Amino acid sequence: MQAPLDPLTEAAAREQQHVCSVPRGGGWRPGARWARDGDPIVPKQILPELVSGRGTSEAGGGAAPQARNGGASLIAAASRGTPPPSSFARRSPSPSKLGEDFRPLVTSIRNGGRIEIAAACPGAQGLGLQPGMAVTQARAQFRGLDIRPADPEGDMAALRGLAIALARRWTPTVAIEGMDTLFLDLTGVAHLHGGEAAMARRLCRMLARFGFASRVAIADTPGAAWALAHHGEAGICAPGAQGEAIAPLPIEALRIDPRAAELLHRLGVTRIGQLAEMPRAPLVRRFGAGLVTQLERAMGRLPEPLHPVIPPEPIAVIQRFAEPIATPEAIAHWLSELVTRLADALAAQGLGATRIELVAARVDGVPQRIRAGLARPSRDPAHLLKLLSRRIEDVEPGYGIDSLALHLRRADALGAQPMVERLDEEAAPDLAPLVDTLATRIGTGAMWRNAPVESDVPERSVARAPVLDPPARGAARGRIDAVGQLDRSPALHPWHPEWPKPARLLRRPERLDHVVAELPDHAPRRFTWRGTAHRVVRADGPERVHGEWWKRDIERHSVRDYFRVEDDMGCRYWLFRKGDGERAATGDLSWYLHGVFG
Amino acid sequence: MADPAVLKQLRETLNGLEDRGFRRRPVLPFGIDAIDSRLAPGGLRLDALHEVAAAGPDMAEDCAATLFMAGIAARAWGPVLWVVRRRDLFAPGLSQAGLDHKRLIHAEARDDAEVLAVMEEALRHRGLGAVIGEAKRADMTATRRLQLAAEGGRTIALLMKRHAREGRDPIATPSAAVTRWRIGCAPSTPLPVEGVGRHRWRVELARQKGGEGFTQILEACDATGRCALPAQLADRSAAAGRAARRAA
Numbered sequence: 001m002q003a004p005l006d007p008l009t010e011a012a013a014r015e016q017q018h019v020c021s022v023p024r025g026g027g028w029r030p031g032a033r034w035a036r037d038g039d040p041i042v043p044k045q046i047l048p049e050l051v052s053g054r055g056t057s058e059a060g061g062g063a064a065p066q067a068r069n070g071g072a073s074l075i076a077a078a079s080r081g082t083p084p085p086s087s088f089a090r091r092s093p094s095p096s097k098l099g100e101d102f103r104p105l106v107t108s109i110r111n112g113g114r115i116e117i118a119a120a121c122p123g124a125q126g127l128g129l130q131p132g133m134a135v136t137q138a139r140a141q142f143r144g145l146d147i148r149p150a151d152p153e154g155d156m157a158a159l160r161g162l163a164i165a166l167a168r169r170w171t172p173t174v175a176i177e178g179m180d181t182l183f184l185d186l187t188g189v190a191h192l193h194g195g196e197a198a199m200a201r202r203l204c205r206m207l208a209r210f211g212f213a214s215r216v217a218i219a220d221t222p223g224a225a226w227a228l229a230h231h232g233e234a235g236i237c238a239p240g241a242q243g244e245a246i247a248p249l250p251i252e253a254l255r256i257d258p259r260a261a262e263l264l265h266r267l268g269v270t271r272i273g274q275l276a277e278m279p280r281a282p283l284v285r286r287f288g289a290g291l292v293t294q295l296e297r298a299m300g301r302l303p304e305p306l307h308p309v310i311p312p313e314p315i316a317v318i319q320r321f322a323e324p325i326a327t328p329e330a331i332a333h334w335l336s337e338l339v340t341r342l343a344d345a346l347a348a349q350g351l352g353a354t355r356i357e358l359v360a361a362r363v364d365g366v367p368q369r370i371r372a373g374l375a376r377p378s379r380d381p382a383h384l385l386k387l388l389s390r391r392i393e394d395v396e397p398g399y400g401i402d403s404l405a406l407h408l409r410r411a412d413a414l415g416a417q418p419m420v421e422r423l424d425e426e427a428a429p430d431l432a433p434l435v436d437t438l439a440t441r442i443g444t445g446a447m448w449r450n451a452p453v454e455s456d457v458p459e460r461s462v463a464r465a466p467v468l469d470p471p472a473r474g475a476a477r478g479r480i481d482a483v484g485q486l487d488r489s490p491a492l493h494p495w496h497p498e499w500p501k502p503a504r505l506l507r508r509p510e511r512l513d514h515v516v517a518e519l520p521d522h523a524p525r526r527f528t529w530r531g532t533a534h535r536v537v538r539a540d541g542p543e544r545v546h547g548e549w550w551k552r553d554i555e556r557h558s559v560r561d562y563f564r565v566e567d568d569m570g571c572r573y574w575l576f577r578k579g580d581g582e583r584a585a586t587g588d589l590s591w592y593l594h595g596v597f598g
Numbered sequence: 599m600a601d602p603a604v605l606k607q608l609r610e611t612l613n614g615l616e617d618r619g620f621r622r623r624p625v626l627p628f629g630i631d632a633i634d635s636r637l638a639p640g641g642l643r644l645d646a647l648h649e650v651a652a653a654g655p656d657m658a659e660d661c662a663a664t665l666f667m668a669g670i671a672a673r674a675w676g677p678v679l680w681v682v683r684r685r686d687l688f689a690p691g692l693s694q695a696g697l698d699h700k701r702l703i704h705a706e707a708r709d710d711a712e713v714l715a716v717m718e719e720a721l722r723h724r725g726l727g728a729v730i731g732e733a734k735r736a737d738m739t740a741t742r743r744l745q746l747a748a749e750g751g752r753t754i755a756l757l758m759k760r761h762a763r764e765g766r767d768p769i770a771t772p773s774a775a776v777t778r779w780r781i782g783c784a785p786s787t788p789l790p791v792e793g794v795g796r797h798r799w800r801v802e803l804a805r806q807k808g809g810e811g812f813t814q815i816l817e818a819c820d821a822t823g824r825c826a827l828p829a830q831l832a833d834r835s836a837a838a839g840r841a842a843r844r845a846a
Contacts, residue, residue: 429676429677429723429724429725429726430725431677431703431723431725431726433723434679434719434720434723434725434726437719437723438705438716438719438720441712441715441716441719442705442706442707442708442712442716446705446706446707447703447704447705447706448703448704449699449700449702449703449704450689450699450702450704451699452689452690452699458688458690461690462688462689462690462699467703495689495690495693495694497693497694497821500691500694501688501690501691501694502661502688502691503661503664503665503668503687503688503691503692503695504657504660504661504664504686504687504688504691505686505687505688505691506686507685507686532656537785538786538792538793538794538795539792539793539794540792540793540794564794565794566785566786566794569656569658569783570658570782570783570784570785570786570798571656571658571659571783572658572783572786572794572797573658595688595691596657596658596660596661597658597661597691597797598658598661598662598663598664598665598666598781598783598797598799598818
C-alpha cells in the first residue's frame with residue numbers, strides 16, 4: 001500500500017475535535033517516557049512524527065479496516081468544474097498524548113518468497129520502519145512490534161464502502177483512484193455544504209470520526225487535486241491557479257509511469273514546472289503520449305473523465321391497493337405477481353435471493369411480515385412463491401391490507417449455472433429447494449449433516465455440519481511441487497471401520513447397577529440397566545480410550561475400557577468401565593452403558 | 599390346491615392392472631434368494647412405503663431395526679434423509695452399516711405429525727434415494743399420504759414405527775405400507791474363540807401386499823449394507839447359502 005504519510009496534519013485535524021491538554025504546535029512533550037529514557041535509536045528530529053503517530057494508531061482501534069492498517073491514510077482529492085477561489089489549509093501540527101503502552105504497528109504482506117512490511121504507522125515510520133522492509137529485520141530491531149497481516153482486499157472493500165457512503169450523502173460523483181484515493185466531483189455541490197472550505201473541513205471531521213486519517217485537496221482538475229493531496233499542500237487551490245500550484249511539485253505527482261519518471265530525473269527534470277515549460281512534441285516522441293496527457297489533464301487542457309461508483313439500490317417491489325384486500329386468495333394472487341416482478345428485477349442484476357421478506361401494510365398500521373431464507377441463492381419465481389405461500393396463514397389481514405411489499409433482504413451473485421457437469425451421467429439432484437422448504441417448516445437449526453472429527457472419545461467423534469456444503473471438488477489443491485503430494489495413500493478415515501460402533505449412542509452414559517466383572521480386563525458377567533437384569537453370554541474387548549488431556553486437564557489420566565457384550569436374548573450393548581483396573585487415578589471402576597448395537 | 603402356474607399368471611395380471619399398465623417397477627433386491635423370491639415384486643419396491651418395527655420395546659431391538667433400515671438406504675442410490683425425533687443416531691455405527699455420513703441428511707421434527715409431513719415433502723422432491731422417518735403413531739390416512747407421495751418416484755420410504763408406552767404392537771395398526779417388517783435381535787454367529795461374531799437378526803415380514811409373510815434369521819448388514827444368510831454349519835462358511843454378491 002502506498003503510504004504518503006503526513007501524519008502530523010491528520011493527527012492535528014483529529015486533535016482539534018477533542019480537548020487536549022498538550023500544547024499545540026510544539027510536537028514534542030518533554031515529560032514523555034521515551035524522552036526520559038533517551039532511547040538512542042530514536043533520532044530527535046523525528047520525534048514529532050512519532051508523537052502524532054500515536055494518534056493514528058489510536059485510530060487503528062476503530063472499526064474501519066483502512067485505519068486498522070496503521071500507516072494507511074486516506075486521501076480525498078476533490079475537483080470542481082469551474083467555480084471561484086479561496087484557500088484552505090489545515091496545518092496546525094500538534095502532538096497527541098503519548099500513551100505509556102505505545103507499540104509501533106506495522107502490517108505484513110507476502111511478496112514472493114519474503115514477508116515484508118506493507119504499511120507502518122507513523123510511530124513505526126519514525127523508528128525507521130519503512131514499507132518494503134523485511135518483517136524479520138523489523139522484528140529484530142524492535143521488541144514488542146505489533147505486526148498484523150495486511151488485508152488489501154479488505155482495504156479496497158472498505159474504500160469502496162466509503163465511496164458509496166460519500167456518493168449517497170455528499171456528492172453524486174465519487175470515483176476510486178488507486179488504493180487510497182477518492183475523487184469527489186464538487187461541481188454544483190459545494191454550496192450545499194457551506195462552501196468548499198467548510199465542506200473540506202466537514203469531510204475531514206467526518207473521516208476522523210470514523211478513524212481515517214485524511215488529506216483533502218480541492219482543485220479544478222482531478223490530476224491537480226491528486227498531486228496536491230499526495231505531494232503538496234493539502235488545501236484549496238484557486239480556480240485556474242492549478243498550474244502554479246503544482247509547478248513546484250515533483251513529477252511523480254502527475255501519476256506517470258515510474259520508468260518515465262526515473263528517466264526524467266536522470267535528465268534533470270524533477271519538478272512539474274520544469275516539465276510544463278518544455279515543448280510538447282519532443283516529449284511525446286521521447287516518452288509517448290502518456291506523460292503529456294497526464295500533464296495536460298492536470299493543467300486542465302485535456303478532459304479527465306471519472307469512473308464513478310454507483311451505489312446499489314435496494315431491490316423491493318411494492319403493490320398498493322385502492323381497496324384493502326383481506327382474503328388469502330387475493331393475497332396469494334398478488335404475492336405471485338410480486339414474486340414474478342422480484343424475479344425479473346433479480347435477473348436484471350444477476351442476483352439470487354437468499355433472504356426475502358414480505359411486508360403487508362395493514363389499514364391499522366400494524367405491518368405483517370413473512371420472512372423466508374434460502375439455502376442457496378435463487379431467483380426461481382415458483383420456488384420463492386412456494387416458500388412464501390406456505391406461510392401465508394401467518395398474515396392476519398385484520399381490517400384489510402393496504403399494500404404488499406416484497407423486500408430483498410440479502411442476495412448473492414447468481415450467474416449462469418451449468419446444467420450437467422458431465423455429459424455421460426445424470427445430473428446430481430439439487431437438494432437446495434428441498435432444504436429450503438424443510439427449513440421453513442422445521443427451521444434451519446433442525447437440519448444437519450454429520451462430519452467426522454478426529455477423536456477417539458465417541459461423543460466427540462461426530463460434529464454437526466451445515467446441510468449444503470460446498471462441493472468437495474472445489475477444495476484447494478496443493479502446489480505441484482509440495483512434498484505432501486508424494487504421499488499417495490488416501491487420508492485415514494477418522495472412524496475406524498474395524499472397531500464395531502453402536503447404531504445409537506446415549507446422550508449421556510448411563511450408570512449400570514449390580515455389575516459382576518473380573519478385574520482387570522474382563523467384561524461383566526451380568527449387569528442391570530434401566531431396571532432390567534442382563535446375563536452376558538459373549539463379550540468382546542476391551543477397546544481402551546484415553547482421555548484427551550490436550551482438551552481438558554482433568555482427563556489427563558482418565559481411561560475408558562469399552563466392551564461389546566451380548567446377553568442371553570441376543571441383545572448387544574456397548575459398555576465401558578472408568579479406569580483400567582490397575583491404577584486408581586484412571587477411574588473409579590464404575591460401569592456405564594454408552595450405546596446399543598443392533 | 600390351485601396350480602402354481604395359474605396363480606402366477608393371475609398375480610401378474612393383477613399387477614398389471616394395479617400398475618396402470620407399467621409392468622416393471624423399480625425394485626431394490628436384498629441379494630438373498632431366500633428373501634427376494636418371497637417378496638412379491640422380487641425385492642423392496644423403490645416407489646413405495648415400507649414399515650419397520652422393532653420386535654420388542656428394548657432399545658437393542660430398536661437399534662436392529664435402525665440398522666436394517668440403514669442397510670436398505672445404503673443400497674439405495676442417492677442422498678438419504680433421516681427424520682428423527684431424538685438426536686441419538688451414531689454416525690460411525692451407521693457408516694459401518696454402509697450408510698456413509700456424506701449421503702445422510704438429518705432433520706429433527708418436533709412431533710409425529712411433523713415427521714410425516716417432512717417425509718412427504720422429501721418424497722415429493724424426487725431427488726433423494728431414501729427417506730427414513732421415526733414415528734410412534736401413523737394411522738391409515740398418514741401412511742396413505744406417504745404411499746401416494748412415494749408413488750411414481752424412485753425414493754424408497756421407510757417408516758420406523760417405535761413402540762409406544764402402552765406396549766401395543768406398532769405393526770398391528772392398519773397401514774397403507776407395502777411391506778411391514780418386524781426386526782429383532784438374535785444370538786450372534788458363534789465363533790470358535792471368545793468374542794462376539796457377526797450380529798444376527800430375526801427378520802419377520804409381518805405383512806406384504808400381494809404376498810405372504812415369513813420369518814428368517816439373517817446376518818446383520820456388512821460395510822456395504824448387505825445382509826446375508828447364516829451359514830448352515832457352525833465354524834464353516836457355507837458359500838452356497840450366502841448372499842450372491844451382485845450389485846443390488
